[in-house]
Amino acid sequence: MKRDDMDNRTGLPEGYRISHGGRNYTIRRYVSAGGNSIVYQAWYQDSLMPEKTHQVLVKELYPYDPMGRITRREDMCLEIRNGAEKLYSDHKKSYLLGNRVHLTLAQEGRGGIAENLDSFEENGTVYTVLTARKGKVLAEMLEEKQYFPTLEDTVACIRGLLNILELFHEHRLLHLDVSPDNIFMLEPREKGAFPTELLLLDFNSVYSMDDRTTYLGDYYPGKPGYMAPEAVLSRTEELGAWTDLYSAAAVWYTLLCDGMVPEDMEITGEEELVSPYSRLLLHEKEVAAEQVNRILRRGLRTMPTDRYSSTAEMLEDIQELSDILTGAVRIPVSRIAVPGAENGIGEGSGNGGSAGTRKDGMKNAGMKKAGRLWCARPLRAGAWTAGVLLLVSAAFLGGRMSLTADNTGGENTGAESIEPVTTENTVLDLYQFPLETDDSVVLTQQDVRYPLVDNRMDVQVQTSTAVRIMLKDYSHIRDTTEVIDTYSLFTFYTGEGDKRGWQNADLTYDFFYTEDNTLHMELPFQDPNHFNLDYVGVIFQNFNYDESELILDITRCTLIDGEGNEYEMTELLGSHLLFFDEERWQQNMITTENREYVETFDDIRGGRLIVDAQVCYLEPVLEVAWTSDKPEIATVDERGRVKGLSQGTATLTATVRDKNTGEERSTQMIVNVISKL
Structure with a gap:
């Protein structure tokens, strides 16, 4: 049996027996293949029973030769053809060195290494x-979509x-060859x-730091995406613990991203290598996601020199990270969130600003009135405030308004000293655009989780998000x-500053087994912090993890x-119109209304949160339609998925219509598509 299209070796078939020392090892199945060997799962009978x-596990020395000069005969013996003798000899030397290393490390008795029988x-x-x-080999698990269920499980593995x-x-x-192919779970x-x-x-592929002649880099190309740059380039003078740790980090990335292979991770320049909204990080506290990416x-x-220098580090x-997940340690987000902070580069306040904006949004979310919306609000500092009056005038004059000023700062002395100053790069004041709104139709950006x-x-060019609808007072x-x-x-x-993530007392309700799809939930407040x-x-x-549309009525x-x-x-009472797909398989509905009544965990300890809800499919009840007046700038589909195409607004x-009564509700929103720069 051939291993794959890129490998010309033929493995031992299932059921084949290898006899030695009075014992028969029967091949059960292929496990994995490396540069100079193939590993099988096998079994043998107990002598007394x-x-x-x-x-x-049975490992067979069978070097990979891209020229196909090492083959297997019909009697299962290997045949070394002319020109491949040195290649086989070098691989055999490396194989036996690996065995000696195996025996040495296994004697430590610290686990993680199978005993060499x-x-x-x-x-x-x-x-x-x-x-x-x-x-099962980790690569095989990932190929079969047997993904890690929690962040904690990936932490235990790494x-x-x-x-x-x-x-x-x-x-x-x-x-020097750490990859999912060489990890047996x-x-x-x-x-x-x-x-x-x-x-x-x-x-x-083991390399001895004390004997550099043992490295056969030319024979071990390793696994693309998992090899450190110095290993790829065979720079033996740069090899060290950090080389293996690069591969370990790449393996962890693969676990976090459901089998995705890391490719040129640093070259992308992404601040977040794994999105905090990804499957495994979505439930975790923000500081945990930041620690993962750090x-x-x-x-x-x-x-x-920029990597970890030792496994201990x-x-x-x-x-x-484990302590953050268990709540044993509390770390300010500001220490982790700033790019470069782990190397002492720069300081910042983390996400404090965004948190403040989020809270202000919740405070103002209920202030909208039905009808035409000309929102009065406090003027904000910076460029936002500076351009307000200018932009108002420019908008009503219908063109690109310009100002004139003397270069010297004095009064105008002539046309030759006048330079136009345009509003082309001035921050746009979205509050000057009239909207027809209905405050019984509440819109929430799903990735933000709070009402708009x-x-x-705001949406960046060539990025997308989704908007969720909640209907208030809808029967x-x-x-x-x-x-x-x-x-x-x-x-x-x-809690504010609580790094353990959401507290739910391990109460998760698979509650739609009830005949009427309803639930009464009571969550006890027991946290002693x-x-x-x-x-x-x-x-x-x-x-x-498929496309579906439901109405969740929180009553x-x-x-x-x-x-x-x-x-x-x-704030959460109403009919939430929920659209699911493979990526957005979870919907979060959050409120800070609790701050009006209680302040601390001490205030609620011994109490509880009670929620009643019921559900039904959306299609028999409601018809939902979305339109964009400028689809060349931003598009929106019937599921509320918005994509920014070019800069502008x-x-x-x-529009939501009840299919049974014909009742219709409609509201509008502004999308400001901005540059990624």
């Missing part, structure tokens, strides 16, 4: 037998990998758990002929504090 079997010659080559539990590499580095050895000891315990395979940015630096940051401030939204007939059983919903709360209560919310998830949201006082919160109109 032949009905019982032992699981092992025996090595022997057969079929014109060398075989090595290794102990192992059942399991921690295990780093511990194994630390053992290599303590013996002044480098692995062991079957969990606990039934139903996700595999996080691993073995590192293929020691045949570790990746440092681990994947092009220059070796990288493990320290991984431990800090005065129905205005409708619910179609419950089909029970919805592939969705989940839970309530949560979070002393944070200020930031916000509460409701999370709705579609575990089909009650009651906060009960520690003294038993009840506060009815109204466009007015979007959302």
Whole structure:
């Protein structure tokens, strides 16, 4: 059987037996292939109880020759053709060195390395037998879309990998071929758990820092995307622990991105290598996402001197991330969020400004009135304020208004001293555009999670987002002929500065098993910490990861504090029109209305959050339509997905019609498409 289209080697077939020392090793299946060997899963019978079997890994010396001069005969023996003798000899030397390293490291008894049971010659080559539990190669898991379910699971996996590499580095050895192809995930000891315990395979590219003649870089091209630049370029004088740590960071990126291979990660210049809205980071506190990206940015630096210098150093940051996830440590976002801060470059206030804007948006979200909207608001500092009066005049004059000024700062002395100053690059005041709005139709930018401030939204050119609709005071007939059983919903709360993420007391409701698709949820406030209560919310998830449209009616949201006082919160009450697809499989509905009633965790401890909700499919009930007056600037589809095409402003109109009563509601919003620069 051929391994793949890029590999001309033929592996041993399933059921083939290799006999040595009175023991028969039966090949169960192919596991992985490296530069000079192929690894199989195999078994052998117990000598006293032949009905019982032992699981092992069998590694076969079978070098890859792109010229196809090393082949397998029909009797399964390897044939070394003319011209390939030195290649095979070099690979055999490396293979045996790998075995010696394997035996040395396995004697440490620190795990992560299978025990070397025996090595022997057969079929014109060398075989090595290794102990192992059942399991699967990481690359195979990812290919089968068996992705890691939580960030914590990826942390456990990468921690295990780093511990194994630390053992290599303590013996002044480098692995140099760390990739999903060479990581064997062991079957969990606990039934139903996700595999996080691993073995590192293929020691045949091992490099000794004390014997540079052992490096056969020309024979081991490694895995594209996982090799550090100095390894790709075979610069042996630059190899070090940081070379393996680059590969470890690349593997972690792959786990976080559901199998996506890292390619030129630093060249992209992206501040966030993994989006905080990605599947594994979406549920986590912002500081956790920042810590993840901080570790990746440092681990994947092009220059070796800019990376982690030791496994202990990288493990320290991984431990800090673990502490953030468990709440054992609290780190200000400002320390992590600034690009370059991990290397001492620059300072900043993190996301404090955006948080302030978010809170102001919530405060002003309920101030809109139905009808034509000419919003009065306090003038803001900076360029926003400076251009207001000028832009008002320019807008009504219908052209590009200009001012004149004397170069010397004095009075005008003639045309030759006048220079035009245009408004071409002045910040646009979106509040001068009239909108027809209905305050019973609340719009929320999904990636921001809070209602739009005065129905205005910025979008960068050639980027997209989505807008969600909530209808206030809307009664409708619910179609419950089909029970919805592939969705989940839970309530949560979070504290200001709490780095553990959302608190939900492990109460997640797969509640649409009820015949009428309803739920009564009660979330206890039990946290003993002393944070200020930031916000509460409701999370709705579609575990089909497909396109679907539903109406989630939240009919009650009651906060009960520690003294038993009840506060009815109204911001989340209404009919939320939810559009799901493969990317947007989760919808978050958040409110800070709790701040009007309570302040800290101490105020609510012993109380609870009560939410009543019900659901139905959208299609039988409502018809939703979106239009753009300037589709050359911004487009919008029927699911509220907005894409910025060119700089400028466009007015979007959302219209919702009840299919049973004919009732219609409509509102407008402004999209300001801005440059990415």
